[in-house]
Amino acid sequence: MKAISIENLDYSYKNGFEALKKINLEIGSGEFVAIVGENGSGKTTLVKHFNGLLLPSNGKVSIFGEDTRKSTRTYLTSNVGLIFQNPDTMLFADTVEKEVLFGLRNIDIEETKNRVDKSLKSVGLDNYKEKFPRYLSRGERQRLAFACIIAMKPKIIILDEPTTGLDARESRKLLDIAEDLRSKGHTIIIVTHSMELVAEYSKRTIVMENGSIFYDGPTRDLLSRRDNKLIKKPAITELSHLYDGILRLDNFSVEDIASELASIYKTRGGI
Amino acid sequence: MELFQYVQKETILHKLNPMTKVIIMAVLTIMSLLTMDIIILVGILSVVVLMFIVSRLEKELSKQLVYLFFIGLSLLILTVISMGEGTVVFTLIPKSIPYVGGAIPITIEGVTFGSSLALRFSIMILSFQMLLLTTQPKDIVHIMIDKFKIPQDYALMFLIAIRFVPTVYMEAKKINEAQISRGYHPSGLLIGKIKSAYPIITPLVLNSLARAEILGMAIETKGYGSAKRTSIQNFKMGSKDILLSAIFIAVLPFYVALLLNLF
Known part of the structure; x- marks a missing residue:
């Protein structure tokens, strides 16, 4: 059974804006999927349908075969975890431990201590249990938000632009945690603008444009397309497109290769 | 909103x-x-x-x-x-x-x-x-300062308060969505609803205070209060x-x- 299946999904906001148009999509268990696209293309609106925050205007969204219209809040929360771009939208408790406990109590989980400890350990915050969440750094707060969701053990985890405002190291830490969860069978969906991270972590990418799916397929194939202007490819991909010949690495030092790429970059007009 | x-x-x-x-x-x-x-x-x-x-x-x-x-x-x-x-x-x-x-x-x-x-x-x-x-809010402020001689700081406070009502509303909506994603379900009765507003109110107040601090710094860097105010209109x-x-x-x-x- 597919983790997520969407049939002919349309969604319009109350002001009449058509945010999603005829979306058809299937995401299997254990997949790592990236959703990319320009601002306002419908990425966040789409993922809000996965945990029932939004319900389709037309069409159907199913989570493990259950229609989100007919599912209970507890079912959806237990199966789909959504981590928002800004962790400060969810942090309210006076300690890190209580923050994680909040979600568990909401879905009536009894073995709380073990889950809190495990989830905090998995994000590297096991020594911060008694700290006030707002005193943590931005990266730590984002990992805490992640821990809050991990503790609830949802089979599907969605990260909505989780690396915004994070440095490269913190971004990688976060995505490494997500990849680790994927290897344990969770379905990971990441909404992002960072094609570097997409290239590194996600095998499948969905590109959205004006509320529709423009591309859905292997990330590798997407990056090899030269005509696609909707995404900003990683610098190395752009360079490889600019370089038509074969770059032989034998007998070249790193400096030689860097100098060769820089000269291509300059002569072909940059990225 | x-x-x-x-x-x-x-x-x-x-x-x-x-x-x-x-x-x-x-x-x-x-x-x-x-x-x-x-x-x-x-x-x-x-x-x-x-x-x-x-x-x-x-x-x-x-x-x-x-x-x-x-x-x-x-x-x-x-x-x-x-x-x-x-x-x-x-x-x-x-x-x-x-x-x-x-x-x-x-x-x-x-x-x-x-x-x-x-x-x-x-x-x-x-x-x-x-x-x-x-x-337009700026026109109301203009009237407040020029016609009613209300001090500029108070007029600005009024403008910011009016300007931020939709922003705070949107923030409250986002917080509500984030908490719903964690299984938050306010109790049905009035007392229960008031008690369970804590996970919404706390981040809302804290985020608003953080925003106010940033806004304060932003208007100061733009030279607010450093010279006599003039009006284009x-x-x-x-x-x-x-x-x-x-x-x-x-x-x-x-x-x-x-x-x-x-x-």
């Missing part, structure tokens, strides 16, 4: 000088405060509603009416329950019940007074909304402004005379 938010339209009310709209709002508010007569209050409310229609803000009005209905209803119920003196129509607790029977009488005076209060409240809120919906009263202001100001003494039975 249209509450307190300027709506761009090309209507006569939008084009009026902000001062004229302040005069209209003030006259309508004073008129509503001077009487308890339901028929007169309904008449004043009709004028306000007509102004919404003239400004092509029917959609905004219909949204406001829902909130106003519930607030007005609460006012009415509270007044009716708390005002026990007068002609009793019936009692909420039947007289046949021993000891407490006959308590909480519903009186004609209570219903009338409650209805008047609800109408007054609606007139004041809607006429203030009319000013905000048809006037010069609001002049046009013929329509003078005519409408004169009509509304002239109506007021006649209205007072009418209320005092001087005619």
Whole structure:
């Protein structure tokens, strides 16, 4: 059974804006999927349908075969975890431990201590249990938000632009945690603008444009397309497109290769 | 979230000088405060509603009416329950019940007074909304500083408060969504709802304070308060402004005379 299946999904906001148009999509268990696209293309609106925050205007969204219209809040929360771009939208408790406990109590989980400890350990915050969440750094707060969701053990985890405002190291830490969860069978969906991270972590990418799916397929194939202007490819991909010949690495030092790429970059007009 | 938010339209009310709209709002508010007569209050409310229609803000009005209905209803119920003196129509607790029977009488005076209060409240809120919906916030501030000589800091505070109502509303919506994603389900009863607002209120207050701090720094880096303020726009009263202001100001003494039975 597919983790997520969407049939002919349309969604319009109350002001009449058509945010999603005829979306058809299937995401299997254990997949790592990236959703990319320009601002306002419908990425966040789409993922809000996965945990029932939004319900389709037309069409159907199913989570493990259950229609989100007919599912209970507890079912959806237990199966789909959504981590928002800004962790400060969810942090309210006076300690890190209580923050994680909040979600568990909401879905009536009894073995709380073990889950809190495990989830905090998995994000590297096991020594911060008694700290006030707002005193943590931005990266730590984002990992805490992640821990809050991990503790609830949802089979599907969605990260909505989780690396915004994070440095490269913190971004990688976060995505490494997500990849680790994927290897344990969770379905990971990441909404992002960072094609570097997409290239590194996600095998499948969905590109959205004006509320529709423009591309859905292997990330590798997407990056090899030269005509696609909707995404900003990683610098190395752009360079490889600019370089038509074969770059032989034998007998070249790193400096030689860097100098060769820089000269291509300059002569072909940059990225 | 249209509450307190300027709506761009090309209507006569939008084009009026902000001062004229302040005069209209003030006259309508004073008129509503001077009487308890339901028929007169309904008449004043009709004028306000007509102004919404003239400004092509029917959609905004219909949204406001829902909130106003519930607030007005609460006012009415509270007044009716708390005002026990007068002609009793019936009692909420039947007289046949021993000891407490006959308590909480519903009186004609209570219903009338409650209805008047609800109408007054609606007139004041809607006429203030009319000013905000048809006037750019910066123009209101301009009037506050130049015409009413309100200190710049207070005018700015007012502007920021109005400007941030939709922002705070959007923030509250995001927080609510984030907490719902964690299984948050406020209890159904009123007390439960108040208690369970904690996960929403706390981040909302903390985020608003953080935003206020950033905003403070931002306006300081733009040189706020470092020099004497000048204005690009010069609001002049046009013929329509003078005519409408004169009509509304002239109506007021006649209205007072009418209320005092001087005619």
